[in-house]
Amino acid sequence: MDKASEDAPDAPASVNLEAASAARIYDAYLGGTTNWAVDRAFAEQAVKQFPLIKPLARANRRFLGRVVHAALDRGITQFLDLGSGVPTAGNVHEAVAAHERTVGGKVVYVDYEPVAVAHAEHILAQQDVLSWAGIVRADLREPKVVLGDRTTVRLLDFSLPVCVLMVSVLHFVGGETDVAALVGRYRERLAPGSWLGLSHICNDDSEPDGAAQLARLAAQYSTTQNPAFLRTRAEVEPWFDGLAVLSPGIVHLADWRPDDEITAAEKEAGPFMWCGVGEVPGQRSDAAGVHRPQRTGP
DSSP states (O other): OHHHHHTOOOOOTTOOOSSOOHHHHHHHHTTOSOOOHHHHHHHHHHHHHOTTHHHHHHHHHHHHHHHHHHHHHTTOOEEEEETOOSOOTTOHHHHHHHOTTOOSOEEEEEEOOHHHHHHHHHHHHHTTOTTTEEEEESOTTOHHHHHHSHHHHHHOOTTSOOEEEEESOGGGOOTTOOHHHHHHHHHTTOOTTOEEEEEEEOOTTSOHHHHHHHHHHHHHGGGSSSOOOOOOHHHHGGGGTTSEEOTTOSEEGGGSSOOTTOOHHHHHHGGGEEEEEEEOOSOOSSTTSOOOOOSOOO
16 A cells, blocks of 8 residues: 555646645545645644544544454445545455455445545556446535446445445535435435444543544634534434444444554544444345355455
């Protein structure tokens, strides 16, 4: 992945380098190289304002990885990663390829940030995985466009279980958007046995100083291309309506099926994000509980 980052394509001509982008800022938090001066300047100020932002980003990335591995262990081999951002270490398709018991995995990334899309296209082509992994340039707020895109249609079979990932993205959706209805439009397409995994930034269950710091940082995102919205657990919970929330429930990042790689700083940052995974109830169409298509992927 480091080599791919070094060989990344130039920024598309259409990219806006005058205002920072949430996808590129997140890449800067994670120590990536696909960001520009305006993004790094914002990230540097963010660290001063909320020192836990980098470990929070790393904890969120680890949560994504644990969800993907848990889904694979459950026999789910199809993934729709909404708001996937700039590719960095621990991408979904890399986890699928590394999972020894997975055959025929399929991955679709979705993002509208041109740098994220260009970089993803470059990496997927370089790794020669375009037969089973692809990216759609679209706004996740338009499910009809996302689900009807030819890449989505080619790679994902929604009559079988799909793991939909909305990780660290819904806090950039707000304003006139009804988030619960938006999540529901994706959820209604999912077959029994499908998963919805999401995480969302919050400050309703943290100590006052940190909560105030994060609130100021969230307000600062109004100067970027992607304003941020803080929400509470009570606001996040209804997004799982109609789903069976998997153990351990709606919790903080470090508490969702933790592993030994979680650092002390990531545990400290954990209370600033809610996360959870829900499963669509009903009888799975793959009656054995594990989908094993012909090998066309990793």
